[in-house]
Amino acid sequence: MDIPELNNMKKIEILALVGEGSYGMVFKGRNSETKEIVALKKFKDSKDLGEALLELQMLRSLKHENIIELKEAFRSKGELYIILEYIEKSMIDVLQQMPNGVPADKINNYSYQLIKAIDWCHKNSIVHRDLKPDNVLISENDTIKLCDFGLARKMSEISNVQNSYVATRWYRSPEIIVGAPYGKAADMWSVGCIIGELSDGKTLFPGKSHSDQLLAIQNILGPLPTEQQIIFHKNPFFYGTSFPAVSSSISLENRYQGVISSTLFDLLKNLLELRPSERCLSEECLKHPVFCLQRLLGQLDRTVSRQSN
Numbered sequence: 001m002d003i004p005e006l007n008n009m010k011k012i013e014i015l016a017l018v019g020e021g022s023y024g025m026v027f028k029g030r031n032s033e034t035k036e037i038v039a040l041k042k043f044k045d046s047k048d049l050g051e052a053l054l055e056l057q058m059l060r061s062l063k064h065e066n067i068i069e070l071k072e073a074f075r076s077k078g079e080l081y082i083i084l085e086y087i088e089k090s091m092i093d094v095l096q097q098m099p100n101g102v103p104a105d106k107i108n109n110y111s112y113q114l115i116k117a118i119d120w121c122h123k124n125s126i127v128h129r130d131l132k133p134d135n136v137l138i139s140e141n142d143t144i145k146l147c148d149f150g151l152a153r154k155m156s157e158i159s160n161v162q163n164s165y166v167a168t169r170w171y172r173s174p175e176i177i178v179g180a181p182y183g184k185a186a187d188m189w190s191v192g193c194i195i196g197e198l199s200d201g202k203t204l205f206p207g208k209s210h211s212d213q214l215l216a217i218q219n220i221l222g223p224l225p226t227e228q229q230i231i232f233h234k235n236p237f238f239y240g241t242s243f244p245a246v247s248s249s250i251s252l253e254n255r256y257q258g259v260i261s262s263t264l265f266d267l268l269k270n271l272l273e274l275r276p277s278e279r280c281l282s283e284e285c286l287k288h289p290v291f292c293l294q295r296l297l298g299q300l301d302r303t304v305s306r307q308s309n
């Protein structure tokens, strides 16, 4: 991969540390030549260079209005750095400001943009695999920018080895947890969890361990399909752990009754299907009636920009 060896660190004035994830440190910085405020991601360990290069490759191939923009990549003294557009807040900040949930129009606006970003990834055969509120940045004009492609993979490269990677448990789909084959639908499950959390401000499935995560899911949605339970029992990762069976569940209807509209609930139900084959994928979601206003506004935008060109 073509990455110049530059002493570009000199031109970036570090202003603050804004995030520290599993793979890198993210700083707010200012380009001393252009004065532009940027985010500088420094990859932690040169041992993880392979992972870092994969992330860079993903960002280079994904140019979209709802995906964080990669400005530059360079190496300096053996370390890899990437410069990204800087976005002030994340969905975590929004949830902290509104602990009882976000207004319906905002939920629709955020979810539509998030699904558009995922649709673009999936059209490019990329599964993000780590969708969570921390990785959804929100700009001043409420534009969603999906970030952190550290775990994203080309669909052809996804292995089916159980728990070979660490993604945030609360947003992880049941097929991934039990060790079944997974793909695009796993990202859609995470979107469902995010929409649920935006609706009432509470994490939908806050599991404390892998098996507790399955319990949290079943406590609301009912028992996992038999085929997923069979895979759980065959998975060496769970040897010695009994399947967390549930005798009753509260149902998604009861959890969100009186909290969200019936149209948004319909979308949520389709995203939180236990069987990935029954889950709504991005393209279908974007056509859902709950997003009729967002589609109309999008059409209007396109018409205006065509007329002004």
Ligand code: ADP
Pocket (backbone or CB within 6 Å): 018, 019, 020, 021, 022, 023, 024, 025, 026, 039, 041, 068, 084, 085, 086, 087, 088, 090, 134, 135, 137, 147, 148, 149, 150
């Ligand atoms: P890691 O891959 O190590 O998990 P991330 O890319 O997720 O690192 O970055 C860690 C945190 O830094 C994010 O959760 C986010 O809060 C913040 N962050 C990342 N990219 C940006 C950006 N472009 N602008 C502002 N903050 C960012």
